[in-house]
Amino acid sequence: MKLRYLSDLGKFVLWQKEVFRKPENWGMYYKELIRQMYDIGIGSLPIVLLIAVFLGAVTVVQFYYQMEGTLIPPYYIGYIVRDMMIIELAPMVTCLVLAGNVGSTMAAEIGGMRQKEHIDAMEIMGLNTSSYLIMPKLIAAAYVVPLLVCVAAIVGIIGGYLASVPADLFTQAEYVQGLRAFFIPFNVVMMLVKSVTFAIILVSVSCFQGYFVKGGSIELGAASTRAVVYSDILILLADYFIVVLLTQ
Amino acid sequence: MIRAEGIFKQFGDQEVLKGVDFTFESGKTNLIIGRSGAGKTVLLKILVGLFPPTQGRVWFNDIDYTNLDKKGILAIRKKVGMLFQGNALFDSMTIEENIRFPMDMFTPMTSLEKQMRVDEVLERVSLSGVNLKYPSEISGGMQKRVGIARAIVLKPKYLFCDEPNSGLDPKTSITIDELISDITNEEDITTIINTHDMNSVMEIGENIILLEAGRLAWKGNKEQVLGTVNKELDAFIFASPFLKKLVEAAKNNGKNSLENL
Ligand SMILES: Nc1ncnc2c1ncn2[C@@H]1O[C@H](COP(=O)(O)OP(=O)(O)O)[C@@H](O)[C@H]1O
Ligand SMILES: [Mg+2]
Secondary structure, eight states: OOOOOOHHHHHHHHHHHHHHHHHHHHHHHHHHHHHHHHHHHHHHHHHHHHHHHHHHHHHHHHHHHHHHTSSSSSTTHHHHHHHHHIIIIIIHHHHHHIIIIIIHHHHHHHHHHHHHHHHHHHHTTOOOOHHHHHHHHHHHHHHHHHHHHHHHHHHHHHHHHHHHHHSSOOHHHHHHHTTTOOTTHHHHHHHHHHHHHHHHHHHHHHHHHHHHHOSSSHHHHHHHHHHHHHHHHHHHHHHHHHHHHHHH | EEEEEEEEEEETEEEEEEEEEEEOTTEEEEEEEEEEEEEEHHHHHHHHTSSOOSSEEETTTEEGGOOOOOOHHHHTTTTEEETTTTOOTTSOOOHHHHHHHHHHHHOOHHHHHHHHHHHHHHHHHOOOOOTSSSGGGOOOHHHHHHHHHHHHTOOOOOEEETTTTTTSSSHHHHHHHHHHHHHHHHOOOOOEEEEOOOOHHHHHEEEEEEEEEOOOOOOHHHHHHTOOOOHHHHHHHSSHHHHHHHHHHHHHTHHHHTTTT
16 A cells, blocks of 8 residues: 555656656647636636635634733734735635645546546547646646635735624724734745645646546546545645745 | 567456467558457557557557657657547537647648648548537437547548447448448558457458457458358357358258248
């Protein structure tokens, strides 16, 4: 069992050489890139927005609850929400959600193409399918996911506002004062580093699971599940290492 | 011409092909026949390069396909068309987009040229006018024709067909067989067809091998099939008791024996 993980890892590493081959036809790859950007970006925007709004709202309400009656000034809540969204919640939660949404779809799509011999048919035409099916997805995700994460961070902060100011937990001025306090631009860099890393993890892990699927619909389902589980685990691990490395 | 030289193939400890040697001739319909599980698909996929053989070589004319680098492989594949058992039509694309795909990917043709070529090959397979339908909206026989159209759109020198008439009624099967055979002759293609259908064998078998459990059990052409003394071929042809009786009756040439069927 452990050996299987090792041999999968080896296969994955060797496979990268095929994925990053020069395209046969830049135009077709570009068309595929645009389609993927649209699918990943627009396709997952609603769920990302929904989750971000509630993340921000819950964070604010919970911190208000924890800090009520302490000497910590209320405007701190704006500061806490902003940095939690930027540093951790927006990239992490967005990418976990995308792994479940985009990742499983990619695994199922590519796995289905494998099983229906579409990949063989493309190979026979003389196409390098590892590259055509995966590279545009990787590049699209590396561009679009950071944008989604930025949107999530902003929407989360708005969610925090909506849950607190209208409910009179504190004033708008206090929230805004918090948002503008102690801002460290490097945190945004950290957010972007995380987003790009997580995007690459979730796309390459999911595509790998789909591309090498065998058997029938049960195996396809299993591959799709593995895509999500492995992406999630690797994203969590990567999150930890990035934080450790970048906050030294 | 494609030559298989001492092809062995193992999956784990299952030996699927046990030393197949054969020459598939150009301008002819070459048939690989045999029962289900005999290893026909595996042999075809080795010839076309989707699996590496465990041992042995595949020659395309005088090029050793098994030892080529990626570039050489892609160069050969540009001259290859393949019709898959399940058609492998891209189901999120229309018929027209399916046929245009290889041209989009590999040729600098203009939109108009592509359009003309699409109409030309669709016409060739007698399917004009289905351009904008999706594969799921047409019948199995029509899907096969589209598969053929897509396989020949870049004018291949080699055509591979895996069970082109599985799942089709006998009449449609024969039209598909004839279509493949006609295209082969017109364009001087080396065509290799997998089949277990006796009708195809008798209709278009110009150069035939019988695979039996991964071994080459017989070779010849359709004229040599019926008079065979080869036990394995005999068992393959007369798997249907009805056919056996029919042929015996014909041999006895007596009206009575036919009535006793
Ligand atoms: N990818 C594969 N992995 C393992 N075994 C395979 C694979 N493909 C085919 N086989 C085995 O090879 C044998 C021959 O299969 P195949 O060539 O598909 O037969 P057929 O003559 O019906 O086309 C079968 O027993 C099958 O189980
Ligand atoms: Mg088969």
